Amino acid sequence: MKFTINRNQFINQINNVQRAISSKTTIPILTGMKLVATQQGLIVTGSNVDISVQNLIAQDNEDNELEIASLGAIVLPARFFNEIIKKLPGEKFTLEIIENNQTLITSGNSEFTLNGLDANNYPHLPEVENNDQLTIAAEILHQLVNETVFSASTQENRPILTGLHLKITGNELLAVATDSHRLAQRKVTINNQSQNNYDIVIPAKSLVELVRSFRDSEQDVKISISENQILFEFAQTLFYSRLLEGNYPATDRLIPQESSTQLEFEAKTLLDSVERASLLAHAGRNNVVRLVIEKATKKATIYGNSPEVGTVEEDLQPLSLTGEDLEIAFNPDYLKDALRALGDTRLRLEFTAPLHPFTLKPTSDMENFIQLITPVRTF
Amino acid sequence: MKFTINRNQFINQINNVQRAISSKTTIPILTGMKLVATQQGLIVTGSNVDISVQNLIAQDNEDNELEIASLGAIVLPARFFNEIIKKLPGEKFTLEIIENNQTLITSGNSEFTLNGLDANNYPHLPEVENNDQLTIAAEILHQLVNETVFSASTQENRPILTGLHLKITGNELLAVATDSHRLAQRKVTINNQSQNNYDIVIPAKSLVELVRSFRDSEQDVKISISENQILFEFAQTLFYSRLLEGNYPATDRLIPQESSTQLEFEAKTLLDSVERASLLAHAGRNNVVRLVIEKATKKATIYGNSPEVGTVEEDLQPLSLTGEDLEIAFNPDYLKDALRALGDTRLRLEFTAPLHPFTLKPTSDMENFIQLITPVRTF
Numbered sequence: 160m161k162f163t164i165n166r167n168q169f170i171n172q173i174n175n176v177q178r179a180i181s182s183k184t185t186i187p188i189l190t191g192m193k194l195v196a197t198q199q200g201l202i203v204t205g206s207n208v209d210i211s212v213q214n215l216i217a218q219d220n221e222d223n224e225l226e227i228a229s230l231g232a233i234v235l236p237a238r239f240f241n242e243i244i245k246k247l248p249g250e251k252f253t254l255e256i257i258e259n260n261q262t263l264i265t266s267g268n269s270e271f272t273l274n275g276l277d278a279n280n281y282p283h284l285p286e287v288e289n290n291d292q293l294t295i296a297a298e299i300l301h302q303l304v305n306e307t308v309f310s311a312s313t314q315e316n317r318p319i320l321t322g323l324h325l326k327i328t329g330n331e332l333l334a335v336a337t338d339s340h341r342l343a344q345r346k347v348t349i350n351n352q353s354q355n356n357y358d359i360v361i362p363a364k365s366l367v368e369l370v371r372s373f374r375d376s377e378q379d380v381k382i383s384i385s386e387n388q389i390l391f392e393f394a395q396t397l398f399y400s401r402l403l404e405g406n407y408p409a410t411d412r413l414i415p416q417e418s419s420t421q422l423e424f425e426a427k428t429l430l431d432s433v434e435r436a437s438l439l440a441h442a443g444r445n446n447v448v449r450l451v452i453e454k455a456t457k458k459a460t461i462y463g464n465s466p467e468v469g470t471v472e473e474d475l476q477p478l479s480l481t482g483e484d485l486e487i488a489f490n491p492d493y494l495k496d497a498l499r500a501l502g503d504t505r506l507r508l509e510f511t512a513p514l515h516p517f518t519l520k521p522t523s524d525m526e527n528f529i530q531l532i533t534p535v536r537t538f
Numbered sequence: 539m540k541f542t543i544n545r546n547q548f549i550n551q552i553n554n555v556q557r558a559i560s561s562k563t564t565i566p567i568l569t570g571m572k573l574v575a576t577q578q579g580l581i582v583t584g585s586n587v588d589i590s591v592q593n594l595i596a597q598d599n600e601d602n603e604l605e606i607a608s609l610g611a612i613v614l615p616a617r618f619f620n621e622i623i624k625k626l627p628g629e630k631f632t633l634e635i636i637e638n639n640q641t642l643i644t645s646g647n648s649e650f651t652l653n654g655l656d657a658n659n660y661p662h663l664p665e666v667e668n669n670d671q672l673t674i675a676a677e678i679l680h681q682l683v684n685e686t687v688f689s690a691s692t693q694e695n696r697p698i699l700t701g702l703h704l705k706i707t708g709n710e711l712l713a714v715a716t717d718s719h720r721l722a723q724r725k726v727t728i729n730n731q732s733q734n735n736y737d738i739v740i741p742a743k744s745l746v747e748l749v750r751s752f753r754d755s756e757q758d759v760k761i762s763i764s765e766n767q768i769l770f771e772f773a774q775t776l777f778y779s780r781l782l783e784g785n786y787p788a789t790d791r792l793i794p795q796e797s798s799t800q801l802e803f804e805a806k807t808l809l810d811s812v813e814r815a816s817l818l819a820h821a822g823r824n825n826v827v828r829l830v831i832e833k834a835t836k837k838a839t840i841y842g843n844s845p846e847v848g849t850v851e852e853d854l855q856p857l858s859l860t861g862e863d864l865e866i867a868f869n870p871d872y873l874k875d876a877l878r879a880l881g882d883t884r885l886r887l888e889f890t891a892p893l894h895p896f897t898l899k900p901t902s903d904m905e906n907f908i909q910l911i912t913p914v915r916t917f
Contacts, residue, residue, distance in 0.1 A: 239821060239847050246814050261848075268855065269814055273848040435625050435648055442618065468618050469640075469652040476647065 160196045160231025161255040164216070165224040166247055166266065172203070172216045172223075173241070175372035175396060179205040179212040180237040186282070191234035192241075193281045194254070196227045204284070205237065210365045211284050211399040212372070224251060232278035233262055243271050285399050287390040293327065293382040294350040297393060300380055301370045303334055306345050306500045306528065311363035312338035322360035324407040329354060335410050336363065341493045342410060342516075342531040343500065357384055360407050365400035372398060414531060415516065418509035420452055420482035422459055423522065424475070426506050430498040432473050436463035437491035439471050446492065447535050452485040452510075463491070478505070487513050488537040494519075497530035539575045539610025540634040543595070544603040545626055545645065551582070551595045551602075552620070554751035554775060558584040558591040559616040565661070570613035571620075572660045573633070575606045583663070584616065589744045590663050590778040591751070603630060611657035612641055622650050664778050666769040672706065672761040673729040676772060679759055680749045682713055682724050685879045685907065690742035691717035701739035703786040708733060714789050715742065720872045721789060721895075721910040722879065736763055739786050744779035751777060793910060794895065797888035799831055799861035801838055802901065803854070805885050809877040811852050815842035816870035818850050825871065826914050831864040831889075842870070857884070866892045867916040873898075876909035 173192065182190055184207060193204040200218040204211065218225055233256055244252065248267035255263045260275040304323070312320035317339075326333040327349070334345045369391055373380075381392040384402075391398040436448045442465035449462040457480050464470040487510060497519050498506075507525065510517040519530040552571065561569055563586060572583040579597040583590065597604055612635055623631065627646035634642045639654040683702070691699035696718075705712040706728070713724045748770055752759075760771040763781075770777040815827045821844035828841040836859050843849040866889060876898050877885075886904065889896040898909040 236847055239817065242817050243814070243850075246810070246817065248810060248814075268853040269811075269850065270852065271814075271818075271848060271850045274846065431625070431627060432648075435622070435627075435650075438618065438621050438625065439650075467653065468615055469650060471622075471648065471650045473649065474647040 160194075160233060161228040161253070162196050162201060163224070163226045163228070163251055163253045164201070165222065166244060166250055166252050168223045169216065169252075170244060172214050172395070173244075175368075175398075176203045176205040176212045176214050177237060177241050178368060178371065179207055179210050181207040182238060184208070188234055188276055188280055189282070190237060191276055191281070192237040193232065193234045193278055195232040195278065196230050198230070200225060201227070204281070206282065206284070209362060209401055210368055213284065213397040213399075215395040217395060228255075231256055233260060234276040234278050234281050235262060235273055236275075240273065243273070284397075285385075285388040285390075285401070287383050287385045287388045287399065290353075290383055292351065292353040292355065292384060294352070294379050295332070295347070295382065297373045297375070297378050297380050299347055301373055303332075303345050303347055304366045304370045307334050307336045307343040308363040308366055309336075309496045309500060310338060310341050310343040310530075311336040314338075319360060319403055319405040319407055321364075322362050322403040322407070323366055324360050324410070325357065327351060327355075327357040329356070335407070337408075337410060337413075337531075340490070340533050341497070342413060342529075343497070344410070344414070344529045344531075346527040358407075359384060359389065360403040360405070361389060361400055362403060369398055369400070372396060413516065414529060415509070415511050415518065418482065418511055418518075420485045420510040421479070422452065422475075422477040422508040423479040424477055424506055424508070426498050426501045426504050426521075429475070429506075430495060432461055432475055433491050433494050433498065435473060436461045436471055437495065439463040439465040439468055440491050441465075442468045445535070445537075446490055447488050447537060448491045448494075449486065449488045449537070452480065454480075454482070454484050482510075485510050485513065487517065487534050489517075489532055489534045493532045497532065500530065501528075539573075539612060540607040540632070541575050541580060542603070542605045542607070542630055542632045543580070544601065545623060545629055545631050547602045548595065548631075549623060551593050551774070552623075554747075554777075555582045555584040555591045555593050556616060556620050557747060557750065558586055558589050560586040561617060563587070567613055567655055567659055568661070569616060570655055570660070571616040572611065572613045572657055574611040574657065575609045577606075577609070579604060580606070583660070585661065585663070588741060588780055589747055592663065592776040592778075594774040596774060607634075610635055612639060613655040613657050613660050614641060614652055615654075619652065622652070663776075664764075664767040664769075664780070666762050666764040666767045666778065669732075669762055671730065671732040671734065671763060673731070673758050674711070674726070674761065676752045676754070676757050676759050678726055680752055682711075682726055683745045683749045685724050686713050686715045686722040687742040687745055688715075688875045688879060689717060689720050689722040689909075690715040693717075698739060698782055698784040698786055700743075701741050701782040701786070702745055703739050703789070704736065706730060706734075706736040708735070714786075716787075716789060716792075716910075719869070719912050720876070721792060721908075722876070723789070723793070723908045723910075725906040737786075738763060738768065739782040739784070740768060740779055741782060748777050748779070751775060792895065793908060794888070794890050794897065797861065797890050797897075799864045799889040800858070801831065801854075801856040801887040802858040803856055803885055803887070805877050805880045805883050808854070808885075809874060811840055811854055812870050812873050812877065814852060815840045815850055816874065818842040818844040818847055819870050820844075821847045824914070824916075825869055826867050826916060827870045827873075828865065828867045828916070831859065833859075833861070833863050861889075864889050864892065866896065866913050868896075868911055868913045872911045876911060879909065880907075 201216040252266035264271040459475040580595040631645035643650040838854040
């Protein structure tokens with residue numbers, strides 16, 4: 160194998176492959192990046208078992224300045240290879256396998272010899288029948304992930320909760336994440352050519368990596384699903400993730416259908432207030448703030464306190480306040496996460512009772528986006 | 539005590555006081571920030587025993603919008619106080635001691651009550667007779683510190699080497715830092731009104747904090763020195779540091795007066811090459827690169843290698859190469875630090891023998907700035 164390529168193009172195009180590679184793997188060859196020179200171009204692969212990413216650096220894209228002198232394949236130590244390429248002096252570099260998987264990298268006056276591994280020993284990528292069942296705009300998928308995955312569990316005691324639950328019914332995609340203390344639910348429309356229904360759980364971490372790989376937010380993402388794998392295709396990239404096994408808990412019935420107290424805010428204003436209230440809540444042993452709603456005075460007040468440090472109270476001045484008096488306590492971090500996910504919007508908080516979950520919804524789209532938070536018993 | 543102040547002004551002016559305060563102190567009151575409302579304005583103090591910083595937020599500076607309703611003093615938990623002030627909603631805030639050192643902070647609709655401590659229990663600042671013996675431009679002091687302190691030791695087994703050695707003779711200031719593997723030496727001119735001579739060692743960490751506190755690089759810094767303390771005065775700030783006790787080793791004789799091989803480079807070009815060579819040196823067990831200078835071919839080549847990962851070699855192409863053949867090995871990190879300190883300049887490397895220290899000097903100022911590196915024996 161021998162090829163010459165534009166160094167910056169190469170760096171940009173191995174970026175998402177690099178991120179799939181972990182130095183903390185029990186399978187030594189997976190600390191490497193696989194390079195295959197083919198007639199179509201250079202195929203670069205990285206994997207950490209959970210996710211695998213493959214990029215084609217195309218021969219026919221002139222920007223790549225790719226000249227393949229001979230075909231072949233090698234696996235190179237990913238971290239060093241990446242650092243070396245980033246620091247090479249020239250605009251281009253040449254990579255050549257010399258002998259025994261030793262690989263010569265030259266650029267300007269610099270000459271590196273890297274000990275590679277036999278590409279035949281690199282694990283095969285998962286097999287997912289590449290039938291483009293579903294299509295979704297990258298931008299919408301990106302948004303959907305950011306609006307939900309933070310609610311997934313980060314603890315492995317219930318592995319299924321570390322995933323995002325996707326239910327596809329015709330052209331409707333319903334995404335739900337919950338760590339059993341809070342829940343985020345989002346509905347969007349997709350293009351489902353097969354009109355099959357799907358019910359899958361994707362590791363939240365995989366989705367975070369996936370949307371980080373998106374560059375051109377205008378593009379479409381094609382999705383194919385097999386028994387235990389999902390494949391996302393966009394630009395020159397194939398992104399595989401394993402699916403989580405097991406049944407996702409029924410979450411429909413958790414979302415209250417009615418409410419007895421309602422508040423409306425600009426998300427940003429409420430976020431600022433909660434951040435202040437949580438300053439002292441964090442110092443206390445139980446990370447809790449208290450919200451008191453008084454119908455008669457139309458006042459909503461938030462309280463935080465730490466016996467050691469002090470107390471805080473703030474009159475929230477909601478845009479609207481309707482329904483009954485209420486006193487409720489909750490973890491302010493959950494509310495902060497939910498408000499950040501809601502973004503710059505007007506939102507509605509709906510409460511039923513001090514120990515029942517309450518919800519946040521953007522007033523412009525109450526049906527399709529719901530954040531739910533379970534309160535804390537403080538007495 | 540009660541005062542109202544512009545919040546942003548306050549935040550800016552407590553910044554360097556805040557940085558002097560450590561949360562990891564064995565003296566609980568030093569986790570606090572001391573505020574004293576006087577006729578002149580608000581005096582804010584922080585200390586971690588090694589350094590103490592005091593700022594005057596002046597009454598007569600209109601930007602501060604400082605209105606002192608009643609005089610007094612309090613010590614507030616610094617970390618929380620700082621976070622609270624940063625997040626308050628209003629452009630101004632009001633601070634008032636209510637009772638038992640409880641302090642009420644109000645801004646907009648927000649109301650914090652912080653548990654303070656009695657300011658009478660706050661340790662006294664060091665006594666340094668404030669006689670403005672020395673004056674140096676902040677910019678020059680800043681540069682001098684950045685050019686030298688990285689060579690100070692970070693290990694406590696020889697505490698004196700964790701400091702910067704300053705020798706003041708008339709109007710000449712000589713600064714030296716060494717960790718016994720490398721050394722940085724800088725000479726500058728100062729204004730010494732007393733014409734006394736001084737020989738002191740200041741903790742490197744104190745100096746790093748000091749120069750971080752500089753904002754207006756045009757200003758002068760006044761320096762006063764006592765038995766075991768040094769005081770830097772600039773703008774509205776008093777910055778105290780303890781001095782290190784003990785005799786600093788004689789370093790004059792370490793700097794070679796003659797050389798047998800000389801190379802010249804642009805600092806940036808050499809830095810790039812050393813960074814590449816060190817990529818593999820870091821992977822190996824002994825962090826070493828090898829430099830081979832060949833008089834006959836006028837070639838200087840740098841080599842790095844890691845038995846596991848691979849090798850690198852690079853033809854350095856110096857601007858000039860004079861003297862004898864040489865092969866020398868050294869820690870590339872020392873050379874990188876020295877080159878970064880030299881900045882964007884043409885420099886001269888001077889060697890005497892494979893196991894003797896070599897030096898780097900800017901060609902424009904060979905007398906006043908010297909970096910020295912001790913090589914490593916590799917055979």
